[in-house]
Amino acid sequence: MFDPRDLDVPVVAAPMAGGPTTPALVSAASGAGGLGQLAAGYLTPEKLASDIAAVRAAGTELFGVNIFVPETDPVDRAAVARYRERLLGYAAALDVDLPAVDELGDDDDHFDAKIALMCDERIPVVSFAFGCPPAPAVAELHRHGCSVGVTVTGVDDAVLAAEAGADWLCVQGPDAGGHRSVFDRRAIPPSQPLDDLLRAVRGRLDLPLVAAGGISTRDRADHVRASGATAVQVGTVLLRTHEAGTKPAHADALADPARTETVVTLAFSGRPARALRNRFTDEFGEAAVAEYPAVNKLTGGLRRATADDPDGINLWAGTGYRDAVAEPAADTIGRLG
Template sequence: MWPKTELIDLLKIAHPIIQAPMAGASTPELVAAVSNAGGLGSYGGAATAPAELRQIIRQIRDLTDQPFAVNLFAPAVEAYELAPEQHFPMSELLTIWHNELDAGSVPEPIPILGPFLEQFNILLEEKIPIFSFHFGPPPIEAIREIHAIGSIVLVTATTTGEAKALVEAGVDVIIAQGFEAGGHRGTFAVPYEHGLIGTATLVPQIADAVSVPVVAAGGIMDARGIVAAFALGASGVQMGTAFLACPENNIPEVYRQAVLNCKDEDTVITEVFSGRPARAIRNRFIREMENHKDKILPFPAQMSIGRVLRQASAQQSSPDFVSMWAGQGATLAQALPAEELIQKMIQEFLAVTASLQVK
């Protein structure tokens, strides 16, 4: 039924639908549900400690015997060294909101990602079938090690130049991340502003430039988007925001409701939550940080120093300070179990393609 089968043949899946890893939102239950439905479930493991990561992989395997992916961030994004005086201005600002929410003192920034090498070795030892990476490729030697165990490598690109560089490094599948996508921009080779290219423009350019399967990501929420992705030259799609209203994920209820009530103009690319550009639903924190951008810490220190505030806001059922990553298609989100959502998209894909047949 699929116009192109190179991706599903390579990944050994039934349907060319990849659930985006979504670190912090994905769960073993979500991953397994998507994989059991014939798509590719993905777990976002960048902020998961190595020992816990092993447990999660085994949980996923207890729930499904189908292929799945685990995503890590490129190792270069982990490290930061800040003297106390460097984070004092942001800490002082956050104290105002901490006091308002009775959230206690502002925490020190601590490492919250990685360590990459330990995480990566867990994935190798567990022989996961598919590795995916964001913010650039892993080291060349790591790609060789992945291929040595017979596994596949997926990496995000936001420009044609990035896609070509990834293929040269040995990457098997390119995730072409359009401007519309929720969460962090995967740009790694150019300033992020240079990678703000729409999905409909980016996918055909990358598809023409590389010989490996290309996956369209960004703004794809239903069968119409999947049909369009194939027409643009993609061999499949990656969808994140579409799965945010599913009960199997791990987001706070206030975040889920914000997604379901989102309008097309409600998201914005911002650095205020993490120190890196990412698309999120506008809220009070984004608005009030507009005049304090000079205080934003580098990634991931900014994400670390705000962790207590985000948690307190979610616990109080307030969207004000929660980082609610979402793409521009959030208004199309459907509150369905993941397996039911995929089945619905497949049926609608058949109906849409049938409606486009020349009479």
């Protein structure tokens, strides 16, 4: 079974849901000796199956699939209604009809069907974000030969993941781009620096640790690996690579000298996520509520209507975004490994 300590190149390509991760990016990362991971989040099981087939058709045997763990806490409809109200004027100006609050109920992102697909396809590596996978699901994956990783942002969550049967952990620090993988979406994401968090998790658990968050240079990757991580996981630094499916407005914004700041915001999805600061985060960051996935669905039409406008979309970015280069992903992976 996969163990991150066995990677030829100790670099894991972050799964990046919403478009940036493509089968080509996964194959490029694994082909470079690292580990590529498909991002199953938001996909139907059918689309995920076709992405898996594309990765395998490219001859890639070792790769991962990342799955979102569904929320267990029910949506707070009143909070969603308040945020919806706040977005109405902006939506009207874009000629977008916001969905009604009743249409924004809880949604498990096809969790059971995706676990069944992992088992049927005997996917070598299955990683989880946004929560702790239930122990029976982990056991079922183990029975099918899948190595199970869980993303954690704090020691308590790390212990829960180990108890559920995780084989390795992705330890995500506060500089990470995209969503913070806090198990409780309403918790303030821990601000403990990655190096301290790694030490704290290492002090409690003996599992292999993959470190993530703001890692964009060889020096930083070496430092993190010397501090107890087996490998690094990088997302932002791959967003401008040739194989990534990042929206052009997002890829360009990462290189725009006028974009000088990242912020952690609930505004787009209702889960804390680090993004380049833009007009949407400025206008709605304070009013937003921690109601994922309802808020994600609420803002979906707005983001589609502004797909070419860097001030309307979620420009997920970790603090190392300046080091994201337009080049083959294998070159990026090689530089960090």
